[in-house]
Structures are given as C-alpha cells and as structure tokens.
Amino acid sequence: MNRVSIVSVVSRYVHLRAMGREHKGLCPFHNEKNPSFSVNEEKGLFHCFGCGASGDVIRFVELIEGVSFKEALLRLGTDAREYKSKPIDARRRRAAALLAHWLNEQHLKVGALLRELSQEIAIAEQIPDPEVVESLNYEWEILSDLHEDLQRPEYAVEFLELKDSIEAITALAPVEPLPAFPELTPEYLAYFAEKLPSLSELT
Numbered sequence: 001m002n003r004v005s006i007v008s009v010v011s012r013y014v015h016l017r018a019m020g021r022e023h024k025g026l027c028p029f030h031n032e033k034n035p036s037f038s039v040n041e042e043k044g045l046f047h048c049f050g051c052g053a054s055g056d057v058i059r060f061v062e063l064i065e066g067v068s069f070k071e072a073l074l075r076l077g078t079d080a081r082e083y084k085s086k087p088i089d090a091r092r093r094r095a096a097a098l099l100a101h102w103l104n105e106q107h108l109k110v111g112a113l114l115r116e117l118s119q120e121i122a123i124a125e126q127i128p129d130p131e132v133v134e135s136l137n138y139e140w141e142i143l144s145d146l147h148e149d150l151q152r153p154e155y156a157v158e159f160l161e162l163k164d165s166i167e168a169i170t171a172l173a174p175v176e177p178l179p180a181f182p183e184l185t186p187e188y189l190a191y192f193a194e195k196l197p198s199l200s201e202l203t
Helices: 006-010 057-065 069-075 090-126 130-149 153-161 163-170 186-195
Strands: 017-019 022-025 037-040 045-048
Touching: 006 022, 006 037, 006 045, 006 057, 045 057, 057 069, 090 130, 090 153, 090 163, 130 163, 153 163
Parallel strands: none
Antiparallel strands: 017 022, 022 037, 037 045
16 A cells, blocks of 8 residues: 555544654544544554554455455545455465464553653653663663564564564563454455464474
8 A cells, every 4th residue: 555645644634643653543443531542654654553453555454444354445545456365375374364363462561651651750750860861761662663563464473583582672561451363354464464484383
C-alpha cells in the first residue's frame, strides 16, 4: 500500500499532531482523554498503546468502517486483484500464524512495560534526578524501538533467533489483561509466510 498515505487516510477520522517521526491522536477505537494512538507514515502502520489496535492502512479502514478486506481496498481506490494471496501450504501457514501470535504477544507486553516506564519517568522528573531521568529515557528509547520493530514481518526471523532474550525482557512486564490480538487475515498470513524461511520448529 505504498501508494496510499496512512496519515492522509487516518486524518479523515482522527485529528493527528506530528511528533517526531510519528503522528499522535486520540484513538478512534476506544474512549480516552490522553492520546495513545500513533501513526507512522514511514512504516505505514498505526498502533494504539491503550487498546492494542494496530495494523496497516487497509486494517485501519476495515476497523473504522467495519468492512471486509476487499471492501477496504475498494474504498482506498485500490484494485483488490493486486493483493490476492499466493498459495501457501497449510504447514507454512500454521508456522506463520504461530510466529505472528508470538510477536503480537511480545509487542503487547513491551507496550505494558512502556506504560509502566512512562510512570517512572514522570516520578523521576518530579524529584528531580537528572541521572535517573536520563537512564530511564535511554531505556524508553530501546523499548520503544523494540515495540515498533516487533510489528515488522521482515524482522520476524531475527526476533525468533533472539526468542530467549526477548522473553527475558517481556517477563518483566506488569501483570495486566492484554488486549486481544489483531485478526490474522488470510492476506496478512500469506504475506508473512512468503517472507519467512522454513519454520519447522513452530509447527
């Protein structure tokens, strides 16, 4: 969907404000007073730190309009035939689904860590203690980058190789109910599976 600007589409429904590499606004999928909804034009993705809604511009239209994948493409003025999934075998599809669920789970847990860390930063700024604030902000940058990259299929194999290290980090996440995973559409799974090598250890 490189021809469609996700910021342009989302801006039809959400008032966005540019903040660094991203645009922020109030999430359209749940009630909130403080903006937790983020859109990244470069990556073509949106994510809400509050409710966990995330995806690309097609997924946003699916959710906001309550329509199917093909209908979302039509509303974006895109020919659905360009996005037909290539056939993939059931074993490979299952591996892609399992890995996608694991990545989503780690993504949500890192989001919980970021929410907890933001509270610690706010407290440290009130003391104030510059060294503590600097250390916490550095930790925030690392976790924030990890949080974003966990939603990028092209990094999936690399993260799988670092599975133990990733889970050691997310094991520290506060215990809280995690939002439901985004729906794994056939089109998403097909794209995901095509990007991955053999994943026999997941099947």
